[in-house]
Ligand code: HEM
């Protein structure tokens with residue numbers, strides 16, 4: 001279909017800005033593996049410090065890129081499936097709020113005033129503009145949901161007995177999750193952190209801030225993932241040359257995420273002392289419930305791929321894997337999605353270890369954790385985002401892909417990189433290698449008394465995998481911006497490879513409406529989170545909470561004068577790796 005120039009332009013900017021920033025994000029990924037392997041034994045390189053780089057890496061890759069993309073993709077999905085255009089003015093207001101917020105946060109990070117990592121746990125204090133910028137980015141990303149909901153209601157009125165298109169359902173579910181979970185982080189930022197960072201309040205309740213953060217933070221991972229799920233259900237079967245096995249399964253999975261993706265955030269706080277065992281136990285069990293929509297998806301997509309393979313003449317139990325269009329440049333998006341799906345198997349399995357409160361003790365804050373989540377957020381999420389960005393841009397702009405053969409190889413190269421990288425980090429984690437630590441300063445420096453030779457092979461694997469990922473990432477940027485620089489060859493249209501379904505399943509009213517699900521969502525949330533917030537409020541820590549700390553100093557900011565000797569000691573011995581977890 002055709003959409004207006006104005007909406008096209010919003011989409012292009014929302015794809016292009018975060019991808020341009022990705023060059024900084026990926027550069028710091030490479031730097032981290034270099035420091036960690038002990039190749040660099042400095043606190044900083046090119047005037048950018050390890051933690052400053054790690055903050056830029058986490059914020060750009062995992063927050064800015066994912067949020068901009070989800071909004072752009074949502075505009076396209078809603079417009080395409082409902083045949084209704086989003087409101088131009090609102091789309092631009094949302095874009096500008098997100099962009100101004102990003103610029104503010106980027107300035108604070110690049111100026112070295114907010115090296116607090118993307119989790120910005122207090123008592124580490126960042127510059128107020130960092131918090132304000134993040135809040136603006138979030139508020140900007142709320143706006144489209146209300147506009148899409150209006151289009152959805154209009155469409156419903158005109159199409160009473162029809163199923164809501166699955167892609168639209170997934171997009172709305174995703175942004176409802178996002179709206180609800182970001183309310184908590186907005187409260188954390190605006191009510192707890194900003195007044196404290198600006199000096200109006202002397203202390204902050206660290207546990208409460210962390211609990212609010214993870215109310216948001218776990219749901220955030222589903223916000224990352226759901227656009228990829230929309231692609232797996234709606235586009236992957238068609239790209240593979242088949243049909244979607246069950247569309248009802250997709251609806252059940254989407255509503256399952258609505259219920260279970262928020263009330264499980266405490267599984268990131270198994271080691272927080274102020275939260276009682278019962279709350280941890282309950283949320284640990286609910287975490288297992290989230291495996292249900294994931295398994296539904298895994299089986300449905302596998303069945304759809306099998307259907308595609310058999311249509312192409314495959315034989316035997318698993319023969320269909322041999323018949324898929326892995327290197328077909330005209331279907332390059334298939335390669336991105338199938339690689340993402342493959343990585344997700346390992347991401348899911350390692351995630352089960354994290355989710356078990358007992359096993360979690362073994363891997364908590366070790367390199368295992370980034371080993372795990374690069375197979376999710378840098379797996380299906382990232383590959384879905386970059387593959388779809390290229391697809392969406394080239395279709396709507398009517399441009400041919402720059403270097404199509406390279407475009408189709410990139411996801412395989414990335415996958416090989418991640419498999420090596422994550423093997424190194426996971427193995428390292430199991431033998432105690434810490435995450436969020438500039439290992440080159442101490443543990444991976446042979447001249448240092450803390451040198452730990454067991455971590456040489458693990459960090460070397462991390463380095464090798466990281467270099468391959470870096471090359472693949474840079475090649476993608478060349479392909480994407482190379483495509484942008486080309487002249488349009490044909491008229492651009494908004495088009496998606498939409499899959500038909502194998503069976504024409506009956507419309508089940510329960511899976512065609514939001515109301516009962518939203519009510520149940522509120523009930524489950526209250527049961528899971530009221531006790532958690534009560535625990536956190538009851539235990540603010542000694543005094544009324546913690547004072548402000550800067551990332552490079554173990555003494556509170558207010559006590560600078562008395563801290564001077566201690567800091568000197570730390571710098572001299574270089575034995576302390578700043579603990580930020
Ligand atoms: C060239 C590619 C990449 C490399 C080499 C790389 C490497 C790393 C390493 C070594 C860490 C752990 C550092 C530490 O804990 O000390 C890390 C953390 C992280 N990475 Fe990546 N990464 C890459 C791409 C990505 C992508 C594409 C995403 C997301 C879309 C991502 C998201 C994250 C996040 C969220 C963290 C956690 C930051 C924190 O602990 O605060 N990375 N990365």
Ligand SMILES: [Cu+2]
Pocket residue numbers: 217218221265267268
């Ligand atoms: Cu989680």
